[in-house]
Amino acid sequence: MKTDSVIKVEKLTAILDDKIILSDVSFKAYSGDVTAILGSSGSGKTVLLKHLLGLYPGEGNAVSVMGLNPSQLDEGQQKHFYTRLGVFYQNGALLNSLTVGENVALPLHQHTDLPPDLIERLVKLKLRLVNLQGSYNMFPSSLSGGMLKRAALARAIIMDPPLLFCDEPGSGLDPVSLASLDNLILNLQKLLGMTVIMITHEVSSIFRVADRIIFIDQGKVIFEGTLPEALKSQNKALMEFFRKGRGD
């Protein structure tokens, strides 16, 4: 049975600008799984992700990621923490002033002293894994939406992280590109042996990739369980979500 939780959140409450964004959020994510965090737009998914990444420093003890509290790391721990996770941001978040190759190489330059020719090889391997071998010298502005996402994915996995976070990887993609991106993430997950946390509001993605599901509605966790359990759930919001998502 699954016992080794990579992420454990217990009673996380987030208040931003005097608004309660998350209230008493608790869930677990297990090693080797693809855990989908779903919820409609504005339900607080990105805010939750930022808590998991330690981007709101010094707040509480509710979150544990790979055994650490990401909001209270000292400098050394933080460096180590960030070498062990990859993040795929909602809109790619590649730096426009750098080429795709330089973007993907950034974490390597930051965390290692490897020689440039080896770094180039590592970058090209990852670009090959996401089918972007020709884009090494291109700038992000000249890539299509789907290519941009794959470049961001290459950057997220450059350190071979045990843990990968994806924030709405499918947003803005047509269904065909979405399906191929999902399959790519799934393949990489198996290939690199990663645990994946995938934030999404695309129901079709969930059917393709999710092992477990956390459903968030208006800042609260409404459902936590496996995909078959979710499909059987009688929860109104969840049923509505699946019905609409399929219809789309």
Add this chain to the structure above:
Amino acid sequence: MTGKEKNNTSCILENSVLKLYGELTIMELNKSLYDIDKALGECMDTNLVFDLENLTFIDSAGVTALYYFKDKLTAKGVNVEIRGGAQDINRKLELFGTEPENIQKGSDKTGLFEKLGSGVSYVFNEFIAGFFQLAADITYWSVSDLFRRHTSRKGEFINQAVLIGVNAVLIVGAMTFIIGLVLALQSAAQLRSFGANIYIVDLTVIAMMSEMGPLITAIMVAGRSGSSIAAEIATMKVTSETDALRTMGLNPVRFVIVPKMHGALITLPFLTIIADMCGIGGGLVIAVTSLDISPLVFIHRMQEAFLMRDILFGVIKSLVFAYIIVVTGSYFGFRVKQGADLVGKVTTQAVVVAISLVIIADSIMGLIFY
């Protein structure tokens, strides 16, 4: 998840066999690459075996490194065989090990260095406290990165110097020339009525060197670069680029703002001196055309009026202004939390506040130094 990172990689080279132990992962590689490289450098054989029997784990970076060494040795004429890996390791060798195809270099590098930005902590809600915290942060990293060259981005500093300083030369020069012209023109009538024509030189030189030159330069730069710094950082915040930098272990202040700070601090003094010269040029034109002072007399008189102290004062002022402009631009950029519609607003605010602060600082310094 547990205990993996304690297993360091080690290697022993014996009888043409390089035995690898432990785990070969990206972070281990960083520590042991040099050892492996050294061991291989001493190897004089023509046949070599990488023995992976004692390797417990390898990731894609490890595989890439193995083939990297193999190719290096092959280039030296050494035959390399990789063998002995466990099933899992061999599978990864197959998956990640194909030769890298050569992607030709040298396509256009026309990248405009824009849209960079940064993210300091979310605690900066308070206006003043936030401002000074950011200022302290920028100051700290700007100074410490002077001594740690390899951590900052090579070349970015020069790009910023060009963007902030060099590209402003024409407009700053033109504006100060016109102001020098107008200033001298307005005074000419008065001076003529006192028969004090020659003092046009002192007036222009002192006004330009210690006041107008630095101030006009700073206002032009605040308008050009203060706004673009704010817009750039705000855009980066909106598109999560600052978050991305942080989760890659990079400090946005160091990555984005420090090169701008260095660029501005280096170029603003020069820009100010150019402005001084252009302004004095404007005064010269009026002196020659409407006060009947010959250029030679003007220059001779200028040497008397000209004080090193004034130039130095102007340069010190310009450094302070450069600092104010970069910090203010960054501060307003960071104020954006979400929503692209705010980018335009903070850009305007940044310019207004930067110019106000420049004028306030100018008067304070004027009071102190005189």
